[in-house]
Amino acid sequence: MSVMKSFLVDQNGYYGEFGGAYIPEILHKCVEELRVTYKEVMCSEAFRKEYGQLLRDYAGRPSPLYPAKRLSGKYGCKIYLKREDLNHTGSHKINNAIGQILLARHMGKKRIIAETGAGQHGVATATVCALMGVECIVYMGKTDVERQHVNVEKMKMLGATVTPVTSGNMTLKDATNEAIRDWCCHPADTFYVIGSTVGPHPYPDMVSKLQSVISEEIKVQLMEQEGREYPDWLVACVGGGSNAAGTIYHYIDDMRVRIALAEAGGKGVDSGMTAATIQLGQTGIIHGARTYVIQNEDGQIEEPYSISAGLDYPGIGPMHANLAARKRATVLPINDDEAIAAAYELTKLEGIIPALESAHAIGALKKLSFKPEDVVVLTVSGRGDKDIETYLDL
Numbered sequence: 001m002s003v004m005k006s007f008l009v010d011q012n013g014y015y016g017e018f019g020g021a022y023i024p025e026i027l028h029k030c031v032e033e034l035r036v037t038y039k040e041v042m043c044s045e046a047f048r049k050e051y052g053q054l055l056r057d058y059a060g061r062p063s064p065l066y067p068a069k070r071l072s073g074k075y076g077c078k079i080y081l082k083r084e085d086l087n088h089t090g091s092h093k094i095n096n097a098i099g100q101i102l103l104a105r106h107m108g109k110k111r112i113i114a115e116t117g118a119g120q121h122g123v124a125t126a127t128v129c130a131l132m133g134v135e136c137i138v139y140m141g142k143t144d145v146e147r148q149h150v151n152v153e154k155m156k157m158l159g160a161t162v163t164p165v166t167s168g169n170m171t172l173k174d175a176t177n178e179a180i181r182d183w184c185c186h187p188a189d190t191f192y193v194i195g196s197t198v199g200p201h202p203y204p205d206m207v208s209k210l211q212s213v214i215s216e217e218i219k220v221q222l223m224e225q226e227g228r229e230y231p232d233w234l235v236a237c238v239g240g241g242s243n244a245a246g247t248i249y250h251y252i253d254d255m256r257v258r259i260a261l262a263e264a265g266g267k268g269v270d271s272g273m274t275a276a277t278i279q280l281g282q283t284g285i286i287h288g289a290r291t292y293v294i295q296n297e298d299g300q301i302e303e304p305y306s307i308s309a310g311l312d313y314p315g316i317g318p319m320h321a322n323l324a325a326r327k328r329a330t331v332l333p334i335n336d337d338e339a340i341a342a343a344y345e346l347t348k349l350e351g352i353i354p355a356l357e358s359a360h361a362i363g364a365l366k367k368l369s370f371k372p373e374d375v376v377v378l379t380v381s382g383r384g385d386k387d388i389e390t391y392l393d394l
């Protein structure tokens, strides 16, 4: 262990050759302020206490670790589901939103901005802003505003201002650019809440630490149920990578634990309609970090596609790029049809309707081979209520 380099972030904000902070000069002060502050605040007694209480009493943690008997029977191993779908607002995103908005308060920032694609991160952020009584502005591509009407209405009811973005393809990438632009204009009073393990350092590390409560709980829950605190396999889906980062955080350097990550294959990795960033991406810069990006020969970022809005991102967190490059993780592209079939399978076998994103993780089970005694922990990142129309349309 001592000679092995950790898979966690290094002192300079890198995961191997990935990560860093590639930002315009005007943002330098904001990012630097966050970099020198986040660890100290997050380690403080006051923050830990407040964060822990809100996770418990508001978000509903710990989320159960459920032994899925019928699913286990089907795959010939022992599968536990980490039930992030049971959190308030329906996914793991609330863990991060509570943490970052608490941090913003400790830093004296009065205005919260966020980007959102499908609207899940926007809703989580607007929820916590309502709870804490702070101003909230959510940037959302105009295409997504139209596609995700219910989430837009929720954010408005929660008191947030939803600003439709009309540049580019009017989706997540464009909303992120607009949020960054806002941050540049209001560096003194504004905190930018990023929804995944992406963006310039320290965001990927900060978000993975906030989500690491997932693997902290898995350790305790496995000890209770299995008499050992580590599984043989961890399985999670990856969009930007935050639910996966939380799931693996406390096991990342434990080589007894194998890691499988499911990314969105869309209509197929070679179809031109995909978000399989790790399979197809080349090293580049996206939203302030050096990582794998789906881009054309000129280095232009290509528009990604997935049936699942939460996985529809042309980049990937730098932590995950490094895990893939160093073969620490097995990365499996799961196509739309495979994810849909997996969602039906989980629903019929266990009575759990998963989010489309989470269904990609279920879909990965078929592509892995297990021994009967293997203990597998799969994170169900969110619930499927938001996806019912998609499921029924097919």
Ligand SMILES: *Cc1c(COP(=O)(O)O)cnc(C)c1O
Binding pocket: 090, 091, 092, 093, 120, 121, 195, 196, 197, 237, 238, 239, 240, 241, 242, 243, 244, 310, 311, 355, 357, 358, 381, 382, 383
């Ligand atoms: C946003 C979202 C994801 C993808 O984001 P990560 O940062 O990769 O976790 C996955 N599942 C659900 C339910 C989501 O809302």
